Amino acid sequence: MSRVYLDNNATTPVLPEVLEAMRPYFGDHFGNASSIHHHGQETRAAVECARESVAALVGCRASELVFTSGGTEADNLAIFGLARPGDHVITSTVEHHAVLNACKHLASKGCDVTYISVDGRGRLDPADVRRAIRPHTKLITIMLANNETGVVEPAAEIGKIAAQADIYFHTDAVQAAGKIPIDVNQIECDLLTISGHKLHGPQGVGALYVRKGTQIEPMLYGGSHERSRRAGTENVPGIVGLGKAAELARAGLERGDDLKMATERDRLERELLEIEATGLNGEGAPRLPNTTNIYFDGIEGEALVIALDLKGLAVSTGAACSSGAIEPSHVLTAMGLRPDRAKASIRFSLGKQNTPEDVDFALGLIPETVARLRELSPVWAGAGVVSRKLAT
Numbered sequence: 001m002s003r004v005y006l007d008n009n010a011t012t013p014v015l016p017e018v019l020e021a022m023r024p025y026f027g028d029h030f031g032n033a034s035s036i037h038h039h040g041q042e043t044r045a046a047v048e049c050a051r052e053s054v055a056a057l058v059g060c061r062a063s064e065l066v067f068t069s070g071g072t073e074a075d076n077l078a079i080f081g082l083a084r085p086g087d088h089v090i091t092s093t094v095e096h097h098a099v100l101n102a103c104k105h106l107a108s109k110g111c112d113v114t115y116i117s118v119d120g121r122g123r124l125d126p127a128d129v130r131r132a133i134r135p136h137t138k139l140i141t142i143m144l145a146n147n148e149t150g151v152v153e154p155a156a157e158i159g160k161i162a163a164q165a166d167i168y169f170h171t172d173a174v175q176a177a178g179k180i181p182i183d184v185n186q187i188e189c190d191l192l193t194i195s196g197h198k199l200h201g202p203q204g205v206g207a208l209y210v211r212k213g214t215q216i217e218p219m220l221y222g223g224s225h226e227r228s229r230r231a232g233t234e235n236v237p238g239i240v241g242l243g244k245a246a247e248l249a250r251a252g253l254e255r256g257d258d259l260k261m262a263t264e265r266d267r268l269e270r271e272l273l274e275i276e277a278t279g280l281n282g283e284g285a286p287r288l289p290n291t292t293n294i295y296f297d298g299i300e301g302e303a304l305v306i307a308l309d310l311k312g313l314a315v316s317t318g319a320a321c322s323s324g325a326i327e328p329s330h331v332l333t334a335m336g337l338r339p340d341r342a343k344a345s346i347r348f349s350l351g352k353q354n355t356p357e358d359v360d361f362a363l364g365l366i367p368e369t370v371a372r373l374r375e376l377s378p379v380w381a382g383a384g385v386v387s388r389k390l391a392t
């Protein structure tokens with residue numbers, strides 16, 4: 001059976017060049033990057049070369065990057081590295097769970113946390129961030145782009161507000177990295193998270209940008225790796241893979257790969273919205289070029305994901321971690337979607353490997369599958385009926 005993967009916001013396939021770059025570091029180049037002999041120097045050089053590539057992708061100095069085990073650890077390191085009991089932290093209602101649950105934990109340890117809400121398009125208002133600032137506000141953590149909807153938040157405006165108020169600003173740029181240009185100085189952030197596997201690098205590696213002069217408390221204690229900001233022998237193959245992925249992502253952005261991707265995403269979106277009783281989540285907001293999130297009234301999103309998977313198309317209901325749960329997405333409900341509509345929403349996310357034929361494949365399957373599920377649906381009796389019944 002042919003299979004098409006349109007769930008690249010959950011994870012992306014490792015590009016062949018990335019795999020090739022990593023391969024020697026599973027073999028002959030096995031040294032501990034802290035060893036002073038030849039083997040250590042070899043892997044140390046590779047780690048530092050990867051650091052330069054990642055720095056170039058986000059516009060920082062190599063020395064300002066800390067390699068971690070992924071986006072989750074980088075988000076946690078930013079948050080727990082700065083916030084202390086008694087501090088106030090500002091975040092948003094649409095963050096990834098790596099940020100939301102870290103903030104929840106902070107609250108249980110005596111921090112005050114303010115959650116800024118978003119409008120119907122999924123955008124937050126920087127003025128709300130400004131108004132939320134209190135004398136003891138230590139950190140603002142707000143994502144650059146949302147993993148479920150692709151909506152891009154006004155990070156640079158928030159960065160300006162944070163800088164004026166002399167408050168640390170962290171942004172989770174895991175989904176934005178490689179899809180839109182990123183410059184830490186333009187955003188004016190002090191900390192920024194990226195993850196290898198969301199940009200065609202390997203799983204289990206990420207990086208946190210920490211602006212020069214920003215003191216963060218480590219989460220792991222041990223050796224003096226990563227300038228004593230993250231103890232533990234470096235994941236050399238992973239770091240090399242992340243470096244290669246960052247280099248390819250930057251070259252892709254310079255070539256305009258993002259525009260090509262947006263063309264295919266737009267075609268997919270346009271044709272899916274032709275299906276009756278559908279709508280776009282995040283309509284009218286600036287969005288990543290690869291993501292579209294659409295509701296199909298009268299169906300269960302999970303049922304559609306499973307039905308499409310049986311035919312070889314991989315898509316998602318949104319946050320990968322919430323799959324299996326029946327809870328509607330916290331992102332979509334924060335945008336004001338009715339629970340049934342949030343549960344009827346599907347995320348389609350493209351990657352570098354996708355072709356126009358992949359979009360054709362998806363378009364060949366989805367309309368008939370939606371129609372069949374609606375025939376079986378107890379709440380579906382035609383678009384007009386369902387909207388009358390559910391809108392009241």
Ligand SMILES: *Cc1c(COP(=O)(O)O)cnc(C)c1O
Binds near residue numbers: 009143
């Ligand atoms: C995937 C993701 C993370 C977590 O990254 P991991 O490397 O999987 O731990 C954090 N934030 C966002 C926005 C993500 O999409």
